[in-house]
Amino acid sequence: MTRSMIAMMLLSLSATGAQATGRFQCEATDRATWLSETQVAEKLTAAGWQVSHMKEDGGCWEVYGTDPENRRVEAYLHPVSGDVQLVSQRGTIIFDIRNAN
Amino acid sequence: MELRDHPHTLWGLLTLPGIGFLLLWLVSGNDSMGRSGTSFLLHQTGEMSARMIVVAMAISPMRHILPSSDFWLWMRRRRRYFGVAAFGYALLHTALYLADMGSSDAVLAEVALPGIWTGWIAFTLLVPLALTSNDAMLFRMGRHWRRLQRLTYPAAIATLAHWLLIHDGAAAALVHFGLLAALQVLRLLKTQKPKEI
Numbered sequence: 001m002t003r004s005m006i007a008m009m010l011l012s013l014s015a016t017g018a019q020a021t022g023r024f025q026c027e028a029t030d031r032a033t034w035l036s037e038t039q040v041a042e043k044l045t046a047a048g049w050q051v052s053h054m055k056e057d058g059g060c061w062e063v064y065g066t067d068p069e070n071r072r073v074e075a076y077l078h079p080v081s082g083d084v085q086l087v088s089q090r091g092t093i094i095f096d097i098r099n100a101n
Numbered sequence: 102m103e104l105r106d107h108p109h110t111l112w113g114l115l116t117l118p119g120i121g122f123l124l125l126w127l128v129s130g131n132d133s134m135g136r137s138g139t140s141f142l143l144h145q146t147g148e149m150s151a152r153m154i155v156v157a158m159a160i161s162p163m164r165h166i167l168p169s170s171d172f173w174l175w176m177r178r179r180r181r182y183f184g185v186a187a188f189g190y191a192l193l194h195t196a197l198y199l200a201d202m203g204s205s206d207a208v209l210a211e212v213a214l215p216g217i218w219t220g221w222i223a224f225t226l227l228v229p230l231a232l233t234s235n236d237a238m239l240f241r242m243g244r245h246w247r248r249l250q251r252l253t254y255p256a257a258i259a260t261l262a263h264w265l266l267i268h269d270g271a272a273a274a275l276v277h278f279g280l281l282a283a284l285q286v287l288r289l290l291k292t293q294k295p296k297e298i
Contacts, residue, residue, distance in 0.1 A: 091216035
């Protein structure tokens with residue numbers, strides 16, 4: 001019993017390795033056309049954000065920082081246009097471009 | 102063998118990652134690198150606290166599943182160590198969060214978010230548990246001590262909720278607490294068996 005449970009745990013661990021978190025999926029883009037980290041940070045800073053760090057997730061730039069309203073947020077940006085697609089504050093979605101239009 | 106049974110050995114082992122976290126916090130400082138360092142440490146301290154809760158709560162079910170195991174008997178005698186460690190890492194986690202937010206206004210501005218208030222509830226529930234996890238309180242409180250310690254269950258549920266809500270991806274949270282839930286179910290099945298015979 002214990003052995004099968006350990007096996008189950010290892011299986012679920014290996015299945016959830018380096019995967020997209022699934023919070024947002026950007027459209028497929030050519031990696032060569034992407035904005036650089038510096039360009040993304042400059043664009044956001046000019047709009048009143050503070051950028052802490054960023055990583056790729058779901059074909060987007062996922063940026064950690066503070067929005068113009070001084071909220072600690074995670075933002076998904078279109079990697080080519082740099083437009084904000086989704087913003088979540090501590091796991092609560094506060095902006096979703098799919099609902100914004 | 103003597104080293105293994107010395108209480109300070111386990112204390113030391115459980116504290117060791119915390120010392121590492123504190124040192125990392127000190128060196129990462131407050132520059133822009135410090136922010137990503139802080140978010141790494143927030144993640145690590147929170148996960149460590151949850152892990153200690155899972156270990157502490159797995160001991161009793163494991164004693165039912167493997168009644169003759171010396172290891173789980175040994176663990177049972179040291180269960181409070183894991184509980185206090187869970188509180189210690191939650192305290193470090195909360196301190197990192199408060200330092201990162203920088204002001205009480207900023208903290209209050211997001212206290213109503215589900216990912217945040219579940220964390221505050223989990224932490225608040227751990228406080229009385231940690232304060233009473235010493236021999237003197239155990240002796241003084243008598244049978245009330247066991248009742249108070251049942252706060253562990255809502256604390257664990259609040260911790261799981263906090264983890265699920267605030268973190269991208271539920272996998273790590275579900276692996277930790279899924280295992281614990283499975284153990285609790287096994288214990289219930291085991292303890293109910295004699296009645297059926």
